[in-house]
Amino acid sequence: xxxxxxxTDCEGPLTxxxxxxxxxxxxxxxxxxxxxxISRFDDYLVDDVKLENxxxxxxxxxxxxxxxxxxxxxxxxxxxxxxxxxxxDGSDDTLRFANxxxxxxxxxxxxGQYIEALCNYIDFPFQNTYHTxxxxxWATNFNQSDKKSNNVSSTTNNSQTIVGDKSPxxxxxxxxxxxxxxxxxxxxxxxxxxxxxxxxxxxNEFPKLEINKYIESVKTVGGKGKxxxxxxIVEKLDLGQGSIIYMGDSITDVEPLQYARDNGGLSxxxxxxxxxxNVAEIAVVSNHxxxxxxxxxxxxxxxxxxxxxxxxxxxxxxxxAAFEDFEVDYSLIEEFEKxxxxxxxxxxxxxxxxxxxxxxxxxxxxxxxxxGKDIGGLG
Numbered sequence: 133x134x135x136x137x138x139x140t141d142c143e144g145p146l147t148x149x150x151x152x153x154x155x156x157x158x159x160x161x162x163x164x165x166x167x168x169x170i171s172r173f174d175d176y177l178v179d180d181v182k183l184e185n186x187x188x189x190x191x192x193x194x195x196x197x198x199x200x201x202x203x204x205x206x207x208x209x210x211x212x213x214x215x216x217x218x219x220x221d222g223s224d225d226t227l228r229f230a231n232x233x234x235x236x237x238x239x240x241x242x243x244g245q246y247i248e249a250l251c252n253y254i255d256f257p258f259q260n261t262y263h264t265x266x267x268x269x270w271a272t273n274f275n276q277s278d279k280k281s282n283n284v285s286s287t288t289n290n291s292q293t294i295v296g297d298k299s300p301x302x303x304x305x306x307x308x309x310x311x312x313x314x315x316x317x318x319x320x321x322x323x324x325x326x327x328x329x330x331x332x333x334x335x336n337e338f339p340k341l342e343i344n345k346y347i348e349s350v351k352t353v354g355g356k357g358k359x360x361x362x363x364x365i366v367e368k369l370d371l372g373q374g375s376i377i378y379m380g381d382s383i384t385d386v387e388p389l390q391y392a393r394d395n396g397g398l399s400x401x402x403x404x405x406x407x408x409x410n411v412a413e414i415a416v417v418s419n420h421x422x423x424x425x426x427x428x429x430x431x432x433x434x435x436x437x438x439x440x441x442x443x444x445x446x447x448x449x450x451x452x453a454a455f456e457d458f459e460v461d462y463s464l465i466e467e468f469e470k471x472x473x474x475x476x477x478x479x480x481x482x483x484x485x486x487x488x489x490x491x492x493x494x495x496x497x498x499x500x501x502x503x504g505k506d507i508g509g510l511g
Contacts, residue, residue: 134374136432138230139362139388142240142247144381144499145402145424146227148218150507151246152192155212159202162317169320170194171510173330175383176322178355189241189354189384192264194334196346199268201309206245206269213249220502222421222471224254230428235369236260239361241354241384262361264352305343312337354384362388366395377431379416379424381499382510383407398431398439400424401483403499406492409483414443415491417498418478422468427480429461440482447481 143149153171156163174191177183230236238261240247245266251258312333319326338344353361362378365371376397378388381404390411393399401408402416402424409415416423430439438458446454451472455465472478479494481487 134372134435135369136234136375136377137365137369137371138234138236138428138431139239139365139376139378139392140237140424141358141380141382141385141402142238142242142250144220144404144503145379145421146220146223146238147250148220148503148507149216149242149246150503150510151213151216151242152195153507153510154216155199155204155209156195158212159204159208160198161202161313163198163202165320166198166313166317167191167195168510169316170330172320172322173327173334176327178383187352187355187357188386189264189352189357192241192243192266192352192354193347193350196266196268196350197309197338197343198313200343200346201306201313204268206267209243209245209266209268210249213243213246214253217250217253219254220421221419222425222467225467226421226425226428227254227256229425231256231260233428234432235365237262237365239353239358239365239388240264241352241358262353262358262364264350264354266350268346270346270349301342305341308341309343355387358384359387359391362391374436377428380404380408380412386411396436398427398436400427401495403495403502405496405499409488409492409495413440413483415479415481415483415495417491417494419498419502420471420478422464422471423478423480426460426464426468429464430458433459443480443482447479451477 140146143151153164153167156167160166171191174188174194177186178188227236238247238256240261240263242263243266244263247261247263248258250256251261315333316330319329338347351357362376366375374396376392376395377400378392378397379400379402380389381402385404385408389399389401389408393411393413398414399412400414400416401412403418404412404415427439430442442454442458445457451468479491481491483491
């Protein structure tokens with residue numbers, strides 16, 4: 133029998149958070165709006181420009197100088213992440229069930245500080261995760277160059293305080309970062325002219341600054357980076373065709389979903405937006421992860437066609453018929469019936485050209501409903 137593995141994105145399939153957005157919204161002045169503008173710019177660079185060596189999820193690189201402007205530290209990131217973990221209903225049980233059943237991994241664009249906080253919260257092995265590494269306290273050359281400038285404190289025109297062990301040059305650069313912040317906030321209309329302004333800031337102006345080293349230091353795990361992580365798992369576990377079930381919900385999951393599908397595995401959009409729904413084979417629309425547990429269970433014991441047959445019967449005849457005709461773990465059936473008693477059953481369907489728009493509408497409604505429009509609307 134083929135050895136199986138469960139690989140999932142974090143934010144969306146497991147948690148309701150967008151930790152990087154939430155950090156921006158909490159610590160940066162007008163940070164929520166700023167993050168959304170940069171996130172749309174990220175989508176533009178990936179979808180339209182197809183910028184070389186730029187990957188989906190690199191928003192988490194571009195936002196870093198503004199974290200520095202706000203005085204964010206590793207300690208603040210860790211504390212905030214620990215105190216702001218919001219799970220999709222059932223996801224802790226799903227991860228526990230999956231990890232006892234087969235090798236299980238989280239492959240996430242999120243910062244490591246958040247992923248480690250989540251792993252501690254739900255008792256999942258941190259070593260079974262891939263994530264974006266950010267050391268916000270990392271020292272550049274110039275902020276160590278002036279030993280006489282200890283405990284410099286500067287306040288920008290918008291009353292945002294910058295405190296730290298920084299040189300005068302660093303303080304001047306932070307003022308420049310704040311100018312960029314204001315310009316970006318004035319150019320959030322998602323048209324080519326505004327995107328050109330952002331392009332100039334991030335790819336012409338920032339590289340002139342020493343603080344750009346913070347951007348360069350971040351290696352995001354998104355898009356192609358997630359595919360590389362999945363390939364690493366496959367190599368380490370010596371997996372063959374049809375071994376993977378991958379679940380994702382956003383633009384950063386396109387490549388790993390396509391990889392799973394191309395290699396005979398199951399590719400699942402969980403409350404996804406248009407990006408995963410364009411490449412995944414299966415759509416799940418649900419406010420509870422018991423559906424994920426059922427798919428993981430079937431994947432662990434049967435081949436892909438068996439799982440697809442289950443989904444066809446589920447979508448055509450309903451869950452009761454599918455549970456009768458297919459060998460679903462009885463404890464999962466009991467949990468499913470308890471969760472959705474007197475409620476509309478969740479959607480599990482094979483994605484086709486005919487139903488994609490319909491599924492996208494329902495998926496976005498669920499996504500925005502349980503995560504909120506600010507987070508649900510991000511790429």
